[in-house]
Amino acid sequence: IQVTQSPSSLSASVGDRVTITCRASQSISNYLNWYQQKPGKAPKLLIYAASSLQSGVPSRFRGSGSGTDFTLTISSLLPEDFATYYCQQSYRAPLTFGGGTKVEIK
Amino acid sequence: EVQLVESGGGLVQPGGSLRLSCAASGFTFNTYWMSWVRQAPGKGLEWVAQIKHDGSEKNYEDTVKGRFTISRDNAKNSLYLQMNSLRAEDTALYYCVRDKVVGATYFDFWGQGTLVTVSS
Numbered sequence: 001i002q003v004t005q006s007p008s009s010l011s012a013s014v015g016d017r018v019t020i021t022c023r024a025s026q027s028i029s030n031y032l033n034w035y036q037q038k039p040g041k042a043p044k045l046l047i048y049a050a051s052s053l054q055s056g057v058p059s060r061f062r063g064s065g066s067g068t069d070f071t072l073t074i075s076s077l078l079p080e081d082f083a084t085y086y087c088q089q090s091y092r093a094p095l096t097f098g099g100g101t102k103v104e105i106k
Numbered sequence: 107e108v109q110l111v112e113s114g115g116g117l118v119q120p121g122g123s124l125r126l127s128c129a130a131s132g133f134t135f136n137t138y139w140m141s142w143v144r145q146a147p148g149k150g151l152e153w154v155a156q157i158k159h160d161g162s163e164k165n166y167e168d169t170v171k172g173r174f175t176i177s178r179d180n181a182k183n184s185l186y187l188q189m190n191s192l193r194a195e196d197t198a199l200y201y202c203v204r205d206k207v208v209g210a211t212y213f214d215f216w217g218q219g220t221l222v223t224v225s226s
Contacts, residue, residue: 033212035151042201042216043151049210086151090211093165095141095153 001025003089005098011106018074020101022087027067031091034063034072037100038083046085047072077103108132108215110202115220122192126220128185128202136160136180139205141213142187144198144222152198155187156205169195192224 002025012018030050035043045054047063050070060075074081082105087098114126142154155176156165164176175188185202199219206214
């Protein structure tokens with residue numbers, strides 16, 4: 001199952017609303033997770049099962065979607081949110097990641 | 107506190123072998139599936155292999171099937187990745203990852219990674 005993320009990068013300002021999309025090559029129900037990775041650090045789980053917020057993750061992060069189309073929304077960007085974001089499908093092995101979206105400071 | 111500490115990375119020639127280890131602590135290791143995920147320098151994430159909590163089921167990414175073997179020792183709270191016939195494209199930071207399997211599967215804790223470089 002291929003997972004396509006868009007955009008591959010974006011520039012945004014603190015306080016902006018940011019939306020990242022992920023499209024699967026076939027229906028994956030809600031088996032879609034989102035991770036955040038900062039430079040030199042391991043990835044961190046943000047959202048699992050398309051819309052469930054991982055414990056400790058701020059509520060400005062929201063996941064939605066089902067089937068083939070999914071969205072990660074950051075409601076109001078903070079300085080610590082500048083990072084690369086990855087989606088990942090867990091419907092069937094091989095488990096696959098999207099190519100990533102780098103969120104940069106405008 | 108959950109901790110995953112990888113070791114065993116290094117420089118190896120093409121065609122060579124390497125065995126990665128991951129020491130787990132802070133949780134009941136023998137009740138969790140585990141995975142290896144890698145990241146080539148400057149590139150995205152790639153899932154490599156997964157093993158069930160009791161070792162009875164294993165899954166692999168297509169390009170490593172037949173070359174890599176995932177295993178675990180629950181008595182030692184340890185996860186392993188035996189890598190044979192290594193290629194330049196296997197060069198990456200390899201993360202040990204805890205899987206949460208509750209219907210859906212997701213990676214809820216990650217180690218800091220061990221670097222594997224395949225070069226002559």
